[in-house]
Amino acid sequence: MPLAEVVGSTAAIGYGLAAIGPGVGVGLVFAAYIQSTARQPEAARITQPFLWIGFAVVEVLALLGIAFGFIWAGAPVG
Amino acid sequence: MTGQTAVLAADVPFPPSVGDFYLPSIVPWGGHDSWFTKITLMLWLSVAILIIFFLVAYRKPQLVPDKKQWLAESIYGFVRNNIAVEMIGKEGVRFAPYLATLFSFIFMMNLWGIIPFFQISPNSHIAFPIILALISWVMFIYLGFKKHGIGYLKIALVPPAPWFILPILVPIEFFSNFIVRPFSLAIRLFANMFAGHMLLLVFTLGGFAMINANLWLAPVSVLSWLMTIALTFLDFAIIALQAYVFTVLTASYIQGSLAEGH
Numbered sequence: 001m002p003l004a005e006v007v008g009s010t011a012a013i014g015y016g017l018a019a020i021g022p023g024v025g026v027g028l029v030f031a032a033y034i035q036s037t038a039r040q041p042e043a044a045r046i047t048q049p050f051l052w053i054g055f056a057v058v059e060v061l062a063l064l065g066i067a068f069g070f071i072w073a074g075a076p077v078g
Numbered sequence: 079m080t081g082q083t084a085v086l087a088a089d090v091p092f093p094p095s096v097g098d099f100y101l102p103s104i105v106p107w108g109g110h111d112s113w114f115t116k117i118t119l120m121l122w123l124s125v126a127i128l129i130i131f132f133l134v135a136y137r138k139p140q141l142v143p144d145k146k147q148w149l150a151e152s153i154y155g156f157v158r159n160n161i162a163v164e165m166i167g168k169e170g171v172r173f174a175p176y177l178a179t180l181f182s183f184i185f186m187m188n189l190w191g192i193i194p195f196f197q198i199s200p201n202s203h204i205a206f207p208i209i210l211a212l213i214s215w216v217m218f219i220y221l222g223f224k225k226h227g228i229g230y231l232k233i234a235l236v237p238p239a240p241w242f243i244l245p246i247l248v249p250i251e252f253f254s255n256f257i258v259r260p261f262s263l264a265i266r267l268f269a270n271m272f273a274g275h276m277l278l279l280v281f282t283l284g285g286f287a288m289i290n291a292n293l294w295l296a297p298v299s300v301l302s303w304l305m306t307i308a309l310t311f312l313d314f315a316i317i318a319l320q321a322y323v324f325t326v327l328t329a330s331y332i333q334g335s336l337a338e339g340h
């Protein structure tokens with residue numbers, strides 16, 4: 001006899017799990033930028049493009065999670 | 079509940095789905111299977127607005143610029159100095175026109191996502207980001223082969239590493255440089271716009287769904303709609319950021335193709 005039952009799409013749980021990594025990653029990227037800027041304020045302009053590149057590269061993982069959730073929504077459940 | 083709200087709330091589909099992105103045709107003479115949708119209209123409008131704006135702004139260039147000329151020069155100057163020259167170096171100036179066009183086009187296309195009565199970005203259909211990413215992809219590969227000839231393959235694929243690790247590294251480099259790059263460029267822009275629109279839909283329709291379910295939930299509905307307004311501002315930040323990121327990454331790929339080997 002099942003004690004509990006999950007109804008609806010488990011994609012929401014999957015996406016929650018998938019967002020952990022990029023969440024930590026984006027946090028690290030900005031933490032590193034803030035720290036480097038605090039240590040050497042003149043370097044703020046120099047490192048800024050790399051901040052955004054790093055942010056974008058990490059963030060795309062979370063966005064892949066959103067996209068694939070919908071792409072595989074119609075896939076047959078095994 | 080007022081009459082209008084009742085009508086609005088009567089058939090609110092919740093939760094929103096992918097189907098909400100496929101808009102009906104808007105040709106005035108009917109015909110629901112025509113290709114001319116709001117998305118098409120917004121695409122044409124973006125192109126027209128950008129062409130007309132930059133033509134008008136530069137019609138009579140003056141030493142002391144007026145407002146229009148100042149805005150156009152700021153956009154171009156920003157892309158030229160802060161993206162092209164900073165990422166690529168002195169050579170970057172010759173890519174500044176393309177990068178500025180790319181930046182303003184993506185920004186305009188994204189901006190439809192928060193303009194009232196339009197409120198969906200054409201970039202939330204992956205067809206548009208894919209074409210933009212393909213242009214960048216073909217461009218940086220072409221530039222690499224033009225500058226280094228067949229040696230570009232060595233620069234792009236063979237990192238400076240001990241020989242025994244190369245059998246693993248070369249496939250990884252190939253995968254990340256030639257396959258993942260265009261794919262991630264397109265997905266990033268698409269998914270941001272898609273998720274932005276989805277968030278606005280969830281909070282707007284969620285407000286209606288709650289007020290519909292139980293009148294005592296009306297305060298929560300109001301909270302939900304206030305959240306929509308806050309999210310619209312967040313969306314604006316994301317819109318500008320994604321236009322910038324797409325342009326910076328394109329510039330960085332071009333820089334990688336033009337750089338002297340390792």
